Amino acid sequence: MRIKGAVTKGVVVALLLTLAPITAFSAQKITPGSTCKVYNQKVTHQNKVYICIKSGKKLIWNKGVAVVKPTPTPTTILTPTAFTRNIGDKPDEVDGFQLKVVYVVPKDGKDRELDLDGTLQKIITEGNNFLTKEIQRKFPVDSWQGNYDIEFFKSTLTKLELISMRDAHRVLFNEMKIFERKDVNRKMYSFWIDIDSLYNGTACGYSNINDNRHAIAIGPQCSGRSAQFEDNRVTAWVHESLHGIGVEDTNGDGCEFLSHEPCTSLRYKIDPERKFYVGVSTVAGSDILNRRVWSGFTKDTSLVMPCRMLENLEGICTIGENVIGPPRFQWKDFSSAILQDVTDSNPVFVGNGIKSQKPWGANNEYTCSANFVCPSTTLSEDKLGIRKYRWVIDGVIGEIFTILWQR
Numbered sequence: 001m002r003i004k005g006a007v008t009k010g011v012v013v014a015l016l017l018t019l020a021p022i023t024a025f026s027a028q029k030i031t032p033g034s035t036c037k038v039y040n041q042k043v044t045h046q047n048k049v050y051i052c053i054k055s056g057k058k059l060i061w062n063k064g065v066a067v068v069k070p071t072p073t074p075t076t077i078l079t080p081t082a083f084t085r086n087i088g089d090k091p092d093e094v095d096g097f098q099l100k101v102v103y104v105v106p107k108d109g110k111d112r113e114l115d116l117d118g119t120l121q122k123i124i125t126e127g128n129n130f131l132t133k134e135i136q137r138k139f140p141v142d143s144w145q146g147n148y149d150i151e152f153f154k155s156t157l158t159k160l161e162l163i164s165m166r167d168a169h170r171v172l173f174n175e176m177k178i179f180e181r182k183d184v185n186r187k188m189y190s191f192w193i194d195i196d197s198l199y200n201g202t203a204c205g206y207s208n209i210n211d212n213r214h215a216i217a218i219g220p221q222c223s224g225r226s227a228q229f230e231d232n233r234v235t236a237w238v239h240e241s242l243h244g245i246g247v248e249d250t251n252g253d254g255c256e257f258l259s260h261e262p263c264t265s266l267r268y269k270i271d272p273e274r275k276f277y278v279g280v281s282t283v284a285g286s287d288i289l290n291r292r293v294w295s296g297f298t299k300d301t302s303l304v305m306p307c308r309m310l311e312n313l314e315g316i317c318t319i320g321e322n323v324i325g326p327p328r329f330q331w332k333d334f335s336s337a338i339l340q341d342v343t344d345s346n347p348v349f350v351g352n353g354i355k356s357q358k359p360w361g362a363n364n365e366y367t368c369s370a371n372f373v374c375p376s377t378t379l380s381e382d383k384l385g386i387r388k389y390r391w392v393i394d395g396v397i398g399e400i401f402t403i404l405w406q407r
């Protein structure tokens, strides 16, 4: 940590990482009632899905639920012959917030061309169909010439490196130099990595709350069919995307979509009682219907779209009025706080900061700890692109941070 004028600086805010459990293994022999190792692990064996449940102090395989071939939901305009391999970001056809899927093949991984045979496209569509059915919303998806713009990326990281690291979503974002693209449209990056699992074999996906990036593993261990989904990788990207728009894991019934308890009927519902994160309730962190992220709603400024600080003192905000806080530090106390725009040679006064526990707004994950305060001000910006800012706290000049203003 680099500290300038250390007197007033406090602690760096810790980030909460959430994991999605392994959703399905295949090709493993299961005897109901026999012991298992990973709580909530699901295994498909001879057309039944078994779940590792608690029985007293032991973990055992349950009796299994038959896999039913789902009736396919009619999908969108996908023409199988038209799939192209997209390297780099194609010109955007969707205006404003959108989901961006990146198909990542490790350095030593086989390129299975899942972007060219329609496999990944189906997973996107099935996920959006599930959202539509459950909450009458879907994510806008980056598109190119009539199909989804799924970006292909061959990483310099190996399978082992990607499986063992705990922040592949951030590492890949940086490896691909995505911030430097200075995209005009705000995107949620969904890295679909062709590896067996994440987090040393314990997860099929992870995300930080309110992050614009998450990772899922799309290799064999995390793939399969379920009673509900033709391809259960759907659950991984939708689950992590909901974390990305502010939802925490819930303690709901196991079939509540953001619960990490076993779902024995294998039919997920998104907050069916509307008590965690859909509608009025924000028990699990945010009301997703109030987020400015859904198809047809991305221009509705009455909906919420908080700024997001990334690493390296870089952040993203959507143009319009925003609540701006500090990039990473907290203070014991201060009597004056001034935000300056230092993009050009002379610093320009932007606003006076008030003390706040939620300096980037109520819907941003940045929370000042008890006994600390953070400066916060409201800033309106209508021009796209990069601007640089700094806080001056009690006359002490703080670190410069960059904000990329996007649509």
Ligand SMILES: [Zn+2]
Residues within 6 Å of the ligand: 018, 019, 020, 239, 243, 249, 258, 260
């Ligand atoms: Zn989760």
